[in-house]
Every structure is written in C-alpha cells, then in structure tokens.
Amino acid sequence: MRFLRAHAALTRELSSRLEAVHELTLSDFDVLVQLYYAEGRRMRRIDLARSVLLTASGITRLLDGLESCGLVGKERCDSDARVTYAVLTKAGVRKIEEARESHLADIEELFGSRFSPDEREQLAELLGRLPLAHTAEACSE
Amino acid sequence: MRFLRAHAALTRELSSRLEAVHELTLSDFDVLVQLYYAEGRRMRRIDLARSVLLTASGITRLLDGLESCGLVGKERCDSDARVTYAVLTKAGVRKIEEARESHLADIEELFGSRFSPDEREQLAELLGRLPLAHTAEACSE
DNA sequence: CCTTTATACTTGAGAACGCAAGGATCATAG
C-alpha cells in the first residue's frame, strides 16, 4: 500500500516538474540517462527497453519522440541487421546535462528533507532487492 | 532510480496476477479495498479519489467500470446534492474478500522471500514518510 | 436576493503504455 501511494505521489511530483521545465517525461529522462552512461552513449534498443522496464513497443514510440526532437539518433549494427542502436546526439547530451541538474535538485528537495543519508542508503538497499535482477548500475539518481 | 525500477517491476507482476485471476486492475483492487474498510462500506467519490491518488475524472471512469460489473453502486447524498457516494455491493464485498486472499499471497511471495519482518517494518516506515500526508490507514497490505 | 467563489462530478481529447500480430534477420539442425 505505502509503496503504491509513495510511488504515485512521487512520480506525479517529479514528472510534472521535469515536464514543466524541460518538456521531458520521467521515462524520457530515464532513457536519456541510460544512454548518457552507456558506452559510446549508445545502446541497442532492446537493452534500453529492458533497463528502463518498458516493452519493445514502448521504446519504439518513446524513441520516435526523442528522435523528432533531435535528442537521439539511430545507427545500424553491422554484425546483425536486426538491431538498431539508439545514440545520444550532441543536443541530447546537452539536454540531459541540463535536466539532470534540476532533477537532482528536485529529488534532493523531496528526499533530503525526509531522510538522513543513512536512511537513504537503507531505502536504496531494500528497494534494490525487489526487481528480478535488472540492470541499473553506474548511476546514483 | 531504484524506486522507479522497483515500482515498475512490482506493479507489473502484481497487476498481471490480479488481472489473470480476478479480472481486476491494481487500481480497481485499491478502490475496492478502500471501500471495504470505509464506514458503511461507502465513500464520497472525491475522498476515494484522493485516497488512491487518482484525479476526479480517473475515479469517475474507474467506478463506471466497477458499476457495470455490479461491484459498486451509487447513492445520492441528502445534505449535499453535489456529492455521490460509491457503495460496495454484496457482490463487491464477496469479490474483494476473494481477491484479497490471493493478492496477499502474491505479496507474501514477492516480499516474504526478500525481507525479514524487521526489514519490512523499516521499509514501510521509510516509504510512509514520502507522500504529503495522505490517508491510507486501517489496512496493512 | 444576487453575485462570486469554491466544490463535486462528468465528458472530450489526447498521452503513455501494453499486448498481439507481423516482417525481417539470424542461427542451427537436418
């Protein structure tokens, strides 16, 4: 119960701020961050999907949006014609670096006031046990 | 990050089980539980909306569905003609009692294996601090 | 009274997502 409530309240708040300032969905942001930390700032679409817990079709449409904004591009894979890479463009890098800043500030505001560093640590650890071993490394948001 | 991932994985799992067995959305279930524990098993629609963190329009449509299944009914309010109550029907009570059981088992399966009672307590406490003081009492799911 | 403002609810339009189905490509075993 608490979990569902907390999530609903939190995402609503963060999402609306992100959207107001940067015109990005939380999912958009999530994808951009994943790409930002990926090697060469590019990932196979399917891996991207799995790492942000969307379906393949979800990623297709989300990336369609980001492409038409010029934040990411496509690249073919030489060794396997089935896969397409999503690559962060220069504009995408700029965007995420801007958005990251304000987003972290938002998070700090919401979490910092309610939890001590220790508690944050604890919360992260506990939550980390939940999903069935999904990616999400190399990032501390 | 962990929070978003955990939520996505968890709700997907719980939601699909609930839907497979009882043909209920997590939101549906949530609303039914709220009503189940409410005085007289009825609530003003607006209070219901707030307690499950949906908008007014969200509740209207969700209840439309539950009404057409015969799980809840409407009742007018004598003292204020603006408000409508949502009331759990007999069928609704039966439904929620059934669903509750399997849902709790699902939760037990997902949480029980990963957390000790102490840790569960802790997690609940930490999460409880997040939303801006929203209802959700009288229930331990 | 009558106006203003706030509240409860509904409705239309649209965004975000999942699922299922289809097309293309790869890989493997006859």
Next chain:
DNA sequence: CTATGATCCTTGCGTTCTCAAGTATAAAGG
C-alpha cells in the same frame, strides 16, 4: 540449401489515466 525457431523491431488497437472545459450545487458577502 532449407526448414525451424528465436530475436529485434514496428504497427494497430485497446486500456488507463490526465488535463481542460463544462454543468450543477453550495456557501458567503454585498
């Protein structure tokens, strides 16, 4: 080489939800 099966991606369709706008009622002040 071909058949079978798996993987990656896209597309059509439906669901859930939000936001904005509209209706109806209430409450409070001139």
